[in-house]
Amino acid sequence: MSNEVKTEFIEEKTMYGKNGVRVLQHRREGKVHHIKEVEVNTELSLSSKKDYIDGDNNDVVPTDTQKNTVYALVREKGIRTIEQFGMDLCKHFLETHSQVHTVNVYIEEAPWRRLDHTGREHVHAFILNPEAIRFCQVTQRRYGKPCVSAGLKGMKVLKTTKSGFVGFARDKYTTLPEVTDRFFCTTVYSKWTYDELLGLDFDRAVETVKAIILDNFAGPPDTGVYSPSVQNTMYLAQKQSFQKVPQISEIEIVMPNSHYFTIDLSKFGMENKDEVMLPAEKPAGNIKLSMKRHPKSKL
Secondary structure, eight states: OOOOOOOOOOOOOOOOEEEEEEEEEEEETTTEEEEEEEEEEEEESSOOOOOTOOOOOOTOOOOOHHHHHHHHHHHOOSSSSSHHHHHHHHHHHHHHHTTEEEEEEEEOOOOOEEEEEEEEEEEEEEETTTOOOEEEEEEEEESOOOOEEEEEEEEEEEESSSSOOSSSSTTTTOOOOOSSOOEEEEEEEEEESSOOOTTOHHHHHHHHHHHHHHHHHHHHTTTOBBSOOOOOOOOOHHHHHHEEETTTEEEEEEEEEEEEEEOOOGGGGGOOOOSSSSEEEEEEEEEEEEEOOOOOOOO
């Protein structure tokens, strides 16, 4: 009897690629200069798995080639938006290499903006403004259409009032008091998927969703808006995103609840009416919500 162990592959999911490919595009229009800096991850899935199973590298597009492709396409195509550049990369790999079955591209854009001097934007000087990191993910299979997702991450916001949390479930381990006026601090992560790309203005869509999230968090500048829970704020933002960006088919928001506690200064004979606060980012509540649009009927 043979002692050989027979392995049967029912389904293999294999992808390989290059991570952290950083590049800056510098474009001139007379004396006005433009920049876009991105970090790109590429992944390819091949029709054959012989590189894994047999050690045959004949179909492998080296990760170094993938890196060089990013550089070359920046020069050849430019980066109009990170979403469009992701689609350009997918198209290139699928058209150039018949053995490539699926391409997955993830891109983050560095948040550069022009220096502003007394209301006038500088023509060639920029400042890194990490208010939020814009990212996208583009996946395309051979003979398929690109699937494009976009998002924002690292967007930290805080308001000092107009937030509360009451009426929650209690058990023998509950010590949390109900509160109708508290700090609300979170670092927003949001990702959404488009089901229609034709004529879509990617820049405008991202700015629209960002403004919706911030408006539902903060409210009008003079009065604010009350948040009965992180969950409700997220739901309202996602609902409005569907209304104002009809191309979005699905959206996810994650909001960790970073706490600020009032420090007890009574032992020093001092009163503290939420004037001296202790930041305590961990542990933090982590609230997530993912919503899908009702599928459109097909006649």
